[in-house]
Amino acid sequence: MSALHTRLDASSQEFAGRRAAMLGSLAELETEHAKALAGGGEKYVERHRERGKLPARERVELLLDPDTPFLELSPLAGWGSDYTVGGSLVAGIGVVAGVECLVTANDPTVRGGASNPWTLRKALRANEIAYENRLPCISLVESGGADLPSQKEVFIPGGALFRDITRLSEAGIPTVAVVFGNSTAGGAYIPGMSDHVIMVKERSKVFLGGPPLVKEATGEDADEEELGGAEMHATTSGLADYLALDEEDALRTARRVIARLNWRKADEGARAGAVVRAPLYPEEELLGVVPEDLKVPFDPREVFARLVDASEFDEFKPRYGPSLVTGWAKLHGYPLGILANAQGVLFSEEAQKAAQFIQLANQRDVPLLFLHNTTGYMVGTEYEQGGIVKHGSMMINAVSNSKVPHLSVLVGASYGAGHYGMCGRAYNPRFLFAWPSAKSAVMGPQQLAGVLSRVMRQSAAAKGRPFDEEADAGLRAMVEEQVESESLPMFLSGRLYDDGVIDPRDTRTVLGLCLSAIHTAPVQGARGGFGIFRM
Structure with a gap:
């Protein structure tokens, strides 16, 4: 590596x-x-x-x-x-x-x-x-x-x-x-x-x-x-x-x-003979990776470099679907496949790349780590005609039917169906944690409020009624505030939509403990059995 x-x-x-x-x-x-x-x-x-x-x-x-x-x-x-x-x-x-x-x-x-x-x-x-x-x-x-x-x-x-x-x-x-x-x-x-x-x-x-x-x-x-x-x-x-x-x-x-239980790990051999080497860069620097404004992209490789053993990472398809980074690493000696959002939006190429990578991890019996920072799948005429629905569905299909253990960490945004494709709570990751910087909702507060505003504006026009701009502004502000408060990690953690909000500096330790626990049970991926991928 x-x-x-x-x-x-x-x-x-x-x-x-x-x-x-x-x-x-x-x-x-x-x-x-x-x-x-x-x-x-x-x-x-x-x-x-x-x-x-x-x-x-x-x-x-x-x-x-x-x-x-x-x-x-x-x-x-x-x-x-x-x-x-x-x-x-x-x-x-x-x-x-x-x-x-x-x-x-x-x-x-x-x-x-x-x-x-x-x-x-x-x-x-x-x-x-x-x-x-x-x-x-x-x-x-x-x-x-x-x-x-x-x-x-x-x-x-x-x-x-x-x-x-x-x-x-x-x-x-x-x-x-x-x-x-x-x-x-x-x-x-x-x-x-x-x-x-x-x-x-x-x-x-x-x-x-x-x-x-x-x-x-x-x-x-x-x-x-x-x-x-x-x-x-x-x-x-x-x-x-x-x-x-x-x-x-x-x-x-x-x-x-x-x-006296005579209890043994079923898959301890996963890290047999592994020499665990610390990352090359200090975990303290994870505090300064994620922007306060989640609209600003960041390179998830900076996170990997402070999580995985010896900061070693073999990237898979680095020049295809670049807004999703995929690749192989080890963490505390355990083999790991990683999927991480780079630019927020998931396009058709990223979805297809993810589906193939998930299949490979299942062939190799390698657990998967999903690092979330996504606004969801791309919308618009060009992308709908290009098959974003079927390609996004392919990625979700792969996540749904993958049999290797999944770990998810919400480090930034996790919106819309992108939350599903990146193995959100409904997709049963073995463990899911969030950083204090994370947010998760059906879409961003401004977008959601804007959609409601447009629908009401069109409804008023269809009925021939004047549109109350002042009331609209008040409603938009109220909706934005509500969605913002309900997308924050403490709100979501309070409802057990994650397993805890963690200090970014503790991420390597937390994931290491999770991987150790996971390997108490056998780790075996799906062999085929992914349902129909619409091509």
Whole structure:
């Protein structure tokens, strides 16, 4: 492979301006992440500690191997809603006893760990990641079940949580539940359906209905310990496989369970013998690559040069369809195919090039990375006559039916069907992250407002009515503001349309962790089977 040569001038005013804008966005992001870290707030965290209990994130930290990374997923879940940022659930991928695991932990400082709509969506996404990548799943449970005021949004779709646990087990993917406190109603089924269950003496309470509900339903005066205490489940019901003395002992036991799984990566050979070499250029410079104005193009090779091993990149079809850069590299020793937008717009040539490249990656069993900065497929008479619909459809067909794992990172714009062709959320990338500079919507705010304005202007003319220019200007401004706010990464991340908004400087590490997780499962591409490509 040949190493990329940078043309980025880190001493220029342009670079300084881009860097300052990115740092400003990162400061805003840090403020929002702090809300998730705060859980239910100082008052409820202190109350939790006074009861001799550890906060959710400290439980996760004690579970993981010392000095190993934790790739947190969807920390902004619920952002912009009426619910606490974070979805009252911590979720992520970490190493336990040398094994990469998907870990979730209820945050009992937020309404007792009860599940609201964002908890549910986040937990379902975590289960999906565990299933696709064959990651053992560890649930640190302390939940009062559904958040009753929002039960209409939780109860019916919530059944998928229990379905997922049993499907993981059926697929041979281990599931472990560690119960720290109340695990009531729906929360009781998590240990009930897990392969391994650990409870804490005199702390864990697992029952379908607590004493108040039992009294209401049957008239029985039930004692909490007899009804669902850890001792009872360890000696009488048999639900508890292990009885821990305290929280620390429960986490030690969970580590021992994982250590005894005899778990191996299915595709560790993908990087066998690889010598991992750092990029030639500092990751710090990624702060100054993307312009604040996304209409200004930038060269994605400057991103590759700071992501891939030794900055080495073999470009595929470099002189054909140049607004889409495609090629081969390695990242932390793992082979990788990369597709990245260069000039924003996708033409017929770029779409055909992408389809061929995706087929090649599937023949070679190589995962694909999509770096988004696209305004979509080109429009206009010349391009429609040239077949942009069928060629764009060819690219989307290839993305849809590709079987190798996909990773997506939104670094700039991701608009229209270009978002689909570049493997947006609806196309099930294994992981999707966004930089703070990213924006995603059906089209740009100005374009969308302009289209609405033209439609209303034509409608008024067709009806012979005068057009209210003042009202039109007000409507355009309102629409632009709304679309702008709804296309920002924190808004989209709050709705789990990505797996997190990340610092550009962390991109190589995040992608390396994802690639490692991906190779826990077999990596095999499609052999044919792409449907009909319209030629």
